[in-house]
Amino acid sequence: xxxxxxxxxxxxxxxxxxxxxxxxxxxxxxxxxxxxxxxxxxxxxxxxxxxxxxxxxxxxxxxxxxxxxxxxxxxxxxxxxxxxxxxxxxxxxxxxxxxxxxxxxxxxxxxxxxxxxxxxxxxxxxxxxxxxxxxxxxxxxxxxxxxxxxxxxxxxxxxxxxxxxxxxxxxxxxxxxxxxxxxxxxxxxxxxxxxxxxxxxxxxxxxxxxxxxxx
Numbered sequence: 001x002x003x004x005x006x007x008x009x010x011x012x013x014x015x016x017x018x019x020x021x022x023x024x025x026x027x028x029x030x031x032x033x034x035x036x037x038x039x040x041x042x043x044x045x046x047x048x049x050x051x052x053x054x055x056x057x058x059x060x061x062x063x064x065x066x067x068x069x070x071x072x073x074x075x076x077x078x079x080x081x082x083x084x085x086x087x088x089x090x091x092x093x094x095x096x097x098x099x100x101x102x103x104x105x106x107x108x109x110x111x112x113x114x115x116x117x118x119x120x121x122x123x124x125x126x127x128x129x130x131x132x133x134x135x136x137x138x139x140x141x142x143x144x145x146x147x148x149x150x151x152x153x154x155x156x157x158x159x160x161x162x163x164x165x166x167x168x169x170x171x172x173x174x175x176x177x178x179x180x181x182x183x184x185x186x187x188x189x190x191x192x193x194x195x196x197x198x199x200x201x202x203x204x205x206x207x208x209x210x211x212x213x214x215x
Contacts, residue, residue, distance in 0.1 A: 003047070
């Protein structure tokens with residue numbers, strides 16, 4: 001039987017464990033060792049078990065499959081780290097200018113508002129599958145790293161990534177906001193990515209997570 005994921009529900013299979021992210025509920029759910037009875041391909045679920053299909057639909061995680069566009073797969077985990085790409089020549093030019101201060105001001109306001117918003121409202125509509133960063137993005141990122149220690153803002157990866165994403169978008173850059181999960185123990189994490197480059201984390205660290213959603 002074929003189903004499709006529920007409204008703004010995302011899923012990934014990790015070593016036979018199915019992990020679901022319900023954005024509107026701001027919650028993750030895991031069905032351990034279900035791989036023999038369930039397959040996940042993009043937004044399409046397949047199972048021969050009627051009881052499983054009924055349970056997924058009743059919970060809102062899935063609905064009866066209908067003809068609809070499949071979601072594009074999330075970008076692959078990064079293989080490079082922006083920190084390693086920002087060389088001395090970039091750092092020499094990474095000094096804040098007016099546009100950086102304006103973008104940072106917008107980002108700080110958005111970050112403060114974001115702490116009072118629901119998870120669903122915090123997210124952009126969809127990811128853009130951004131290309132690898134160009135020298136201008138790397139320079140603007142280096143400027144951000146000079147300035148951010150002076151900001152009275154800190155917190156979970158969700159809010160740090162939101163702050164940086166707002167800053168970069170205000171400067172005209174395209175980035176993907178990646179959300180990943182791992183199991184045993186279960187953990188969720190998010191980071192910004194452009195092409196195969198992790199912008200605000202180390203590629204080696206985020207590769208421990210399986211992408212479940214991109215925004």
